Amino acid sequence: MGARAVITIDGPAGAGKSTVARLLARSLGYLYLDSGALYRAVAWQASRLGLDLGDPRALSSFLAEFKPEVTSDKEGFHLWVNGQEISKELRTPQVSRAASRVAVLPRVRRWVKERLRHLARAGGVVAEGRDQGTVVFPEAEYKFFLDAALPTRAARRRQDWQGADSPPLMENIMAEVAARDRQDETRAEAPLAIPQGAIFIDTTDLSIEEVVGQCLARIRAS
Ligand code: C5P
Numbered sequence: 349m350g351a352r353a354v355i356t357i358d359g360p361a362g363a364g365k366s367t368v369a370r371l372l373a374r375s376l377g378y379l380y381l382d383s384g385a386l387y388r389a390v391a392w393q394a395s396r397l398g399l400d401l402g403d404p405r406a407l408s409s410f411l412a413e414f415k416p417e418v419t420s421d422k423e424g425f426h427l428w429v430n431g432q433e434i435s436k437e438l439r440t441p442q443v444s445r446a447a448s449r450v451a452v453l454p455r456v457r458r459w460v461k462e463r464l465r466h467l468a469r470a471g472g473v474v475a476e477g478r479d480q481g482t483v484v485f486p487e488a489e490y491k492f493f494l495d496a497a498l499p500t501r502a503a504r505r506r507q508d509w510q511g512a513d514s515p516p517l518m519e520n521i522m523a524e525v526a527a528r529d530r531q532d533e534t535r536a537e538a539p540l541a542i543p544q545g546a547i548f549i550d551t552t553d554l555s556i557e558e559v560v561g562q563c564l565a566r567i568r569a570s
Pocket residue numbers: 361383384385387388444447448449451476477478479480528532
């Protein structure tokens with residue numbers, strides 16, 4: 349394995365990317381980059397400002413000034429706006445939907461890509477998302493694509509609701525995940541796709557530790 353490599357992990361919602369990327373980064377002493385959190389932050393702050401999420405011009409002027417602070421440690425990827433951590437606020441279904449909406453806009457994608465490349469300028473990162481191996485880091489040394497059966501992915505998403513008073517019905521979560529998949533796979537700009545040269549891992553019947561183990565084995569074998 350080369351020193352301070354760039355590793356990408358792509359795949360649809362619920363495939364296990366975030367946990368795998370975070371654990372992989374931790375075991376290699378690398379920086380974990382969560383590209384989805386940046387799309388969520390754009391959607392969250394633009395909504396708070398009352399902007400029309402479908403208006404590229406309004407979002408473009410907003411992005412020229414939007415400079416959230418990013419920190420990444422062994423707990424994960426953190427975003428801060430005006431000195432306040434917003435990472436938890438980004439994890440609601442409303443923000444998920446809004447993030448998918450703004451993610452179709454080329455200006456938004458460019459903003460996220462520039463931030464990620466800046467953070468990865470010295471290498472030593474595990475970048476997770478939908479287009480990390482295809483568009484953001486096409487030259488990455490190691491690329492993985494994780495996927496799992498839809499019911500499994502929906503069940504994993506449902507765990508995010510653990511402890512909530514009225515968690516949504518499984519069938520509604522499944523429909524929501526399927527709708528997000530469709531939007532991510534069919535958009536014109538950087539659609540979700542398996543990057544060339546990526547190692548495909550079906551995580552349906554694997555534990556997180558097994559997936560991380562497979563990734564590490566592939567990395568160390570080369
Ligand atoms: O991964 P996460 O669920 O946090 O991503 C939120 C949304 O942001 C995704 O549904 C997708 O629409 C968008 N996204 C993207 N490209 C990425 C990461 C996320 O389009 N690299």
